Amino acid sequence: MSRIQTLEKEIIKHKALYYQGRPDISDSDYDKLEEELRKLDPKNSTLLIVGTTTSASDKIKHDKKMLSLEKTYVVEDLVSWKGNEDILSTMKLDGISCSIIFEDGHLTMAKTRGDGTFGENITKKVMWVSNVPKLITSKNKIEIRGELFCDEKSFFDLAQEMTSIGLEKPTSQRNIVAGLMGRKDNLELCRYIKFMAFDYLSDERLETEDQKFKILSKLGFLIPEVEIHTSKESIQDVILKAREFMSEGDYQIDGLVFTFNKMFLHEELGETSHHPRYKMAFKFQGESKNTILKEIIWSVSRNGILTPVGDVEPVELSGAMISRVTLHNYGMVAANNLKAGDVIEIIRSGEVIPKFLSVVTPSNNKLEIPECCPSCHSKVEIVDIRLFCKNENCPGKNKEIILNFIQKIGIDDLSGKRLEELINAKLVKTIPDLYRLEAADLMKIDKVKDKLSNKLIESIQKTKNVDLITFLAALGISGGAFNKCEKIVRAGFDNITKIKHLSIEQLMKVESFADKSATDFLSSLREKKDMIDELVELGFEFTVEETRETAVTGKKICITGALSEKRPVIEDMIRAGGGIVVSSVSKNTDILVTNETDPTSSKFKKALELKIKIITEAELLKLLA
Ligand SMILES: NC(=O)c1ccc[n+]([C@@H]2O[C@H](COP(=O)([O-])OP(=O)(O)OC[C@H]3O[C@@H](n4cnc5c(N)ncnc54)[C@H](O)[C@@H]3O)[C@@H](O)[C@H]2O)c1
Ligand SMILES: [Zn+2]
Numbered sequence: 196m197s198r199i200q201t202l203e204k205e206i207i208k209h210k211a212l213y214y215q216g217r218p219d220i221s222d223s224d225y226d227k228l229e230e231e232l233r234k235l236d237p238k239n240s241t242l243l244i245v246g247t248t249t250s251a252s253d254k255i256k257h258d259k260k261m262l263s264l265e266k267t268y269v270v271e272d273l274v275s276w277k278g279n280e281d282i283l284s285t286m287k288l289d290g291i292s293c294s295i296i297f298e299d300g301h302l303t304m305a306k307t308r309g310d311g312t313f314g315e316n317i318t319k320k321v322m323w324v325s326n327v328p329k330l331i332t333s334k335n336k337i338e339i340r341g342e343l344f345c346d347e348k349s350f351f352d353l354a355q356e357m358t359s360i361g362l363e364k365p366t367s368q369r370n371i372v373a374g375l376m377g378r379k380d381n382l383e384l385c386r387y388i389k390f391m392a393f394d395y396l397s398d399e400r401l402e403t404e405d406q407k408f409k410i411l412s413k414l415g416f417l418i419p420e421v422e423i424h425t426s427k428e429s430i431q432d433v434i435l436k437a438r439e440f441m442s443e444g445d446y447q448i449d450g451l452v453f454t455f456n457k458m459f460l461h462e463e464l465g466e467t468s469h470h471p472r473y474k475m476a477f478k479f480q481g482e483s484k485n486t487i488l489k490e491i492i493w494s495v496s497r498n499g500i501l502t503p504v505g506d507v508e509p510v511e512l513s514g515a516m517i518s519r520v521t522l523h524n525y526g527m528v529a530a531n532n533l534k535a536g537d538v539i540e541i542i543r544s545g546e547v548i549p550k551f552l553s554v555v556t557p558s559n560n561k562l563e564i565p566e567c568c569p570s571c572h573s574k575v576e577i578v579d580i581r582l583f584c585k586n587e588n589c590p591g592k593n594k595e596i597i598l599n600f601i602q603k604i605g606i607d608d609l610s611g612k613r614l615e616e617l618i619n620a621k622l623v624k625t626i627p628d629l630y631r632l633e634a635a636d637l638m639k640i641d642k643v644k645d646k647l648s649n650k651l652i653e654s655i656q657k658t659k660n661v662d663l664i665t666f667l668a669a670l671g672i673s674g675g676a677f678n679k680c681e682k683i684v685r686a687g688f689d690n691i692t693k694i695k696h697l698s699i700e701q702l703m704k705v706e707s708f709a710d711k712s713a714t715d716f717l718s719s720l721r722e723k724k725d726m727i728d729e730l731v732e733l734g735f736e737f738t739v740e741e742t743r744e745t746a747v748t749g750k751k752i753c754i755t756g757a758l759s760e761k762r763p764v765i766e767d768m769i770r771a772g773g774g775i776v777v778s779s780v781s782k783n784t785d786i787l788v789t790n791e792t793d794p795t796s797s798k799f800k801k802a803l804e805l806k807i808k809i810i811t812e813a814e815l816l817k818l819l820a
Contacts, residue, residue, distance in 0.1 A: 202232040203241045214247045214291070214307075216373030221483040221540060221552075243469045245311030253316040254309070258338065259396060261294060261308040263469055264452065264476040270434065270783050273453060274427050276475055281456045283404050284433050285419040286440065287476055288391055289447040290344030290372045295321060295390075298336050302329045307376060317376050323385035328415040333397075339416060340394035343372050345387060346446040347526055351580050353387040354530035364532060367553040368447050392416035393452070403456045423456060428749050431775075432707075434477065434783070435678070441479065442521070442548055450478035480782075481544030485555050486510045488537045491522060491563075493582075495570050497595035497671055501582040503528050505539070505551060512543040514801060520549045525564065526580025527551065534560040570594075590618055593625070596671055600626050603669035603677075604661060605763035608654045616640045627729040629655055662767060663689065663737040670727070673719040674712050681770075682706050689739045691731065695724060740771040746818040748773030750785040755798040758790060758812045765812070772819045780807060788815045 196204075206228050212219050232239055245263045264287075267273060273282075294314060296304040305321035306314030321327055324343065345353065345368045353371065354364055362381070365371035375385050395407040408421045424430050430453075437451050455461065455473045464472035487508040493501050503522040510517055520541045522528055533539070533551070536558025543549040568575055568584035570591020575582045584592060594615060601609050606629075617623040622636050632655065637648035667680035686705045688694050697720070702713040742748075752774045758765055765788070766776045777784055780801040787802040787809045794800045802809050810818070 199232065199236050199239065202228055202235070203239065206232065206241050207244070207247075210244070210247045214373055215377050216370040216375075218370065221542075223482045223542075243467075245469060246308050247310060249307065249309040249313060249315040251315040254313040255304065255306045255316050256313055257294060257306070257309075257311070260311050260466075261292060261314065261340070262311055262466060262471055264474055265470045265472070266450070266476040266478050268478055268480045268782060270427070270431060270477075273430060273475060273477055277424075277430075277453070280460065282424050282430075282453045283456045284422050284424060284430070284451050284453050285393055286437060286448045287450040287452045287478070288342040288344050288419070289369050289449040290342040291369075291376060293317070293321065293341060293343045293390065295327065295339045295341075296336070297331055297333065297339070299334055300331055302327070315376075320376055320378075320382055320385045321390070323382055324388050324390050325386055326417050327390045331414045333414060335397055335399075338396040339392050339411065339414075340396070341390050341392035341416070343376070343388050343390055344368070344446055345372050346389060347523070348445065348580050349387040349389070351526035351530045353384060356384065356387075364530075370553075389446075390417065392418055401458050403458060404454050404461075405456060424453075431749075431751070431783070432678075436707075438479065441544065442550065449481075450476055452476050479544040480513075481542045482513045483540050483542035483552055484510045484512055485538055485540050486517075488533065488535060488539050490535050491528065491533065493565050493569050495568055495584050495589060495591040495595065497592060497599055498673070499584050499586075499589065499592050501525065501565060501568065501575060501584060503533075505533075505541075507539070507541065510541070512541070512549060514804075515543070515797060517541065517543060517549045520551050522551045524580050525577065525582040529562065529564060532557065532562050534558060534562050536560045594618055597623065597626055597629070599671050600669045601629075604658045604665060605761065606654050606658055607761055607763075608651050613640070613643075626726060627733055630659065630730070630733045659733070659735045661735065661737060663691065663694075663739050665763075665767070666735070666737060667694065670720075670723050672716060672723065674716045675719070679707065679716075682708075684739060685742075691727065691737055694720075695727065740767065742771055742773050745772035745774075745820075747786070747815075749775070751775045751777045751783055752786045752788060752815075753777050753780050753784050753798060753802075755780075755787060755789045755796045756791045758788070765815075768819055769815075780805065786810055786815075788812060 209218065209220060209225050209228070213225070229242060233242060292308040294306050295302060304316070305318045306316055309315055322329065347368070350365070350368045350371065358364055365374065372388055375388060392411045395411050401407060405421055405423060408418050412418050422433055424433065433451060437448060441448060453475045461471070461473040466472060488505050489508060490506040492504045492506055494504070496502050502524065505520045505522045507518060507520055522533060531554050533554065537554050538556040540552040540555055541549055542552045565582065566575060567573065568586065568589060568591065571584060571586050571589040573584060573586040573589070576585055598611050598614055601614065614623065617640065620640055622632065623629060632652060634648040634652050637643045637651055638645065664677065664681045664684050667675060668677040683705050688697060697717065699713055699717055702708050702717060703710065708716065747769060752769050754762065754765060769776050780787055780798045782805055784802070784807050787798060787807055789799055789809060790812055791799055794803055799809070
């Protein structure tokens with residue numbers, strides 16, 4: 196058999212397994228097979244197959260074909276595809292696609308995508324999906340398309356229920372959805388599945404894509420957050436947001452889907468046999484590998500959540516050696532019965548922290564869930580899928596709060612280890628305590644000599660003159676990352692008094708704050724008011740940098756190696772020039788700043804590999820001038 200024939204066979208086999216929820220290989224390994232075939236035979240018809248043929252006896256023909264999506268990993272591709280048209284973005288859920296038909300207001304049929312032409316009848320199962328309305332107000336025949344998916348909390352509950360009734364534990368949030376849709380019994384388990392709608396097909400003539408989402412929402416369907424983009428900057432913003440969601444969100448996404456907003460363009464552009472030309476998926480390239488989980492380490496975070504990190508046998512993933520992966524939360528550990536010795540699949544996508552994906556081979560060890568906080572030993576509380584230390588004075592939690600502040604405000608000489616010594620010596624309990632420290636205090640702790648303590652005090656005191664956005668971002672307000680605080684300050688809330696008196700109405704008018712995010716932000720800010728007053732009393736003064744239009748405006752810039760000034764100083768200069776500081780190099784990075792001449796750092800090597808512009812500090816200063 197030729198290599199081409201072998202690849203064709205392999206691809207078809209793996210597709211069939213994957214769409215039944217029983218993949219044999221990782222997505223990145225599967226993608227490599229497609230890539231290889233594309234190189235050998237770009238027009239091979241196997242590459243045009245949508246999904247997999249269904250072997251089910253109950254096959255239903257789709258009125259309109261259900262296609263796959265064209266994908267890219269590069270922002271520039273999206274921007275050139277967009278041209279001057281407005282495009283709309285939604286998160287790309289990683290579940291299985293589903294079409295639901297309503298006639299005379301009643302749900303009459305639900306089917307999978309199948310091979311795009313014929314789908315499998317899953318009506319009985321979808322009847323169990325509680326967030327799918329079974330009766331709607333529209334009397335016409337309409338078709339709703341969307342994704343069936345399983346969120347973290349439901350996965351946790353589902354895994355428990357499946358074990359309790361003697362079924363095999365589900366392997367992953369994605370696979371279990373396909374698995375349940377293929378089951379002949381226990382249909383009630385489908386009540387743990389949710390549906391998110393993203394397409395509306397009817398005889399109605401609509402002008403724009405976003406009208407569809409308004410209709411879907413009115414009919415009672417859960418819809419993804421929709422944003423319309425007119426510029427490259429806003430596309431980059433939403434990609435950044437999706438990236439955050441990938442590591443922190445409670446359901447799985449594998450990118451974003453972009454669609455031309457004007458419906459007449461859909462007709463004009465049409466479809467290939469594989470995908471519509473008016474849609475484009477932006478995916479985060481991820482590589483996954485198997486490794487051994489050596490130990491689960493729990494630590495308490497600044498919001499009191501006990502987070503599990505997996506210490507794994509080092510493996511190389513997308514050019515970096517990985518020895519630690521996030522195991523997300525208690526729910527994930529419990530639902531997957533994670534324990535030392537398990538062989539697990541881990542993934543690293545773009546700049547996202549490497550994370551656990553699924554268990555490949557379980558070990559014989561026992562699942563161990565901590566009963567006490569690793570820092571203060573008080574009893575932990577279980578809230579849904581998270582373990583909490585609710586002790587207000589938990590030293591571990593306080594250390595994380597203060598350490599976050601130290602790093603964000605830029606007290607470079609104060610390491611986590613030294614902070615721990617200060618906390619243990621009862622010299623520091625809160626952030627303001629840092630600013631009350633005197634040289635004599637510092638000399639009480641081990642190895643801190645006269646000269647060093649003066650230098651440390653100087654570094655701390657220097658940060659009292661701070662850019663307002665940096666200060667706010669350092670406070671650790673919930674939902675108050677740098678880019679969010681920047682939006683608030685740039686919206687005219689440019690002094691601390693205005694910030695302290697922010698109202699919910701005002702905040703909701705600021706870009707990217709909605710009802711819930713605004714409420715969360717304000718209640719968290721309120722808790723920190725006394726501390727802000729204390730810091731002001733200790734002599735804090737805030738500045739607001741004017742941003743200027745420069746040659747780096749809108750550019751994503753990464754720094755590596757030592758520069759003549761401290762990192763935060765250079766970073767502030769970049770931000771003041773309208774640039775965006777990023778922490779690692781990816782395809783989306785525009786510039787790497789370094790004074791290295793030889794590629795020693797991994798960022799340097801990666802930038803060379805991706806042909807990203809590399810400039811020196813001196814050249815950066817010229818661009819900022
Ligand atoms: N591991 C394996 O063995 C294996 C085998 C086959 C395929 N795969 C993986 O499957 C993927 C390819 O599958 P595909 O062809 O179904 O394409 P896809 O899943 O990448 O994209 C198409 C689907 O995205 C879904 N979608 C989710 N959110 C959406 C939104 N907001 N708007 C529009 N659509 C949305 C739709 O259901 C649509 O059918 C690849 O990632 C590949 O690695 C893996
Ligand atoms: Zn604690």
